[in-house]
Amino acid sequence: MSIKVVLVDDHKIVRQGVRAYLQTLADIQVIAEADSGAAALAAIEQYAPDVVLMDLEMPGELDGIAATRRIRKQRPETQVIVVTSHHQDEYIFPAVRAGAISYLLKDVEPDELANAIRKAARGEAVLDSRVASRIIQELQGIRKDEVNPFTELSEREFEVLRLIAAGKSNAEIAETLVLGESTIKTHISNILKKLHLDDRTQAAVYAWREGIVRRGK
Numbered sequence: 609m610s611i612k613v614v615l616v617d618d619h620k621i622v623r624q625g626v627r628a629y630l631q632t633l634a635d636i637q638v639i640a641e642a643d644s645g646a647a648a649l650a651a652i653e654q655y656a657p658d659v660v661l662m663d664l665e666m667p668g669e670l671d672g673i674a675a676t677r678r679i680r681k682q683r684p685e686t687q688v689i690v691v692t693s694h695h696q697d698e699y700i701f702p703a704v705r706a707g708a709i710s711y712l713l714k715d716v717e718p719d720e721l722a723n724a725i726r727k728a729a730r731g732e733a734v735l736d737s738r739v740a741s742r743i744i745q746e747l748q749g750i751r752k753d754e755v756n757p758f759t760e761l762s763e764r765e766f767e768v769l770r771l772i773a774a775g776k777s778n779a780e781i782a783e784t785l786v787l788g789e790s791t792i793k794t795h796i797s798n799i800l801k802k803l804h805l806d807d808r809t810q811a812a813v814y815a816w817r818e819g820i821v822r823r824g825k
Contacts, residue, residue, distance in 0.1 A: 645670025680707030698819035701758035
């Protein structure tokens with residue numbers, strides 16, 4: 609039985625190229641394409657694929673990381689392979705934490721991509737060597753003297769920090785996340801402590817500087 613795949617990328621020419629290659633393989637079937645995170649969720653619900661090839665930067669409120677998180681909650685049986693041009697920490701660690709089983713760069717060889725799809729369908733991970741190096745460095749504590757927010761902060765703390773960077777007050781953050789203001793204050797205190805910052809203004813500047821929030825997101 610062939611492995612069912614959904615392609616998610618906002619560039620049609622990229623999807624066409626990947627589809628053209630995968631269609632030459634007897635054991636892999638491209639069943640749908642999507643050009644946004646929202647379209648990806650709809651495709652997963654409709655087609656129930658085995659594997660999703662996910663770009664990270666896409667238009668709309670759901671980027672590839674948010675879409676990956678939603679897909680893994682919506683359908684845990686579906687594995688997500690990130691295929692992107694980015695290998696910075698601000699992409700790698702959030703994508704892995706969101707549930708991506710593999711992380712490949714867009715210069716991947718076609719046969720390597722196909723093998724990653726086959727492995728993902730079996731629950732096996734594949735990482736680009738540059739990505740694997742960063743993860744290993746972090747696990748080995750090679751950069752102990754530097755705080756890496758992408759490994760230090762919890763998912764909820766990330767959400768709070770992004771909202772701080774967006775200029776939201778504690779009350780607005782509490783309303784957005786459906787939490788009490790006292791809980792938000794605790795999260796902010798933990799964020800400042802973990803990142804060695806003095807106040808929320810420094811936290812906002814830090815979030816922009818480190819790529820935790822990006823222009824146009």
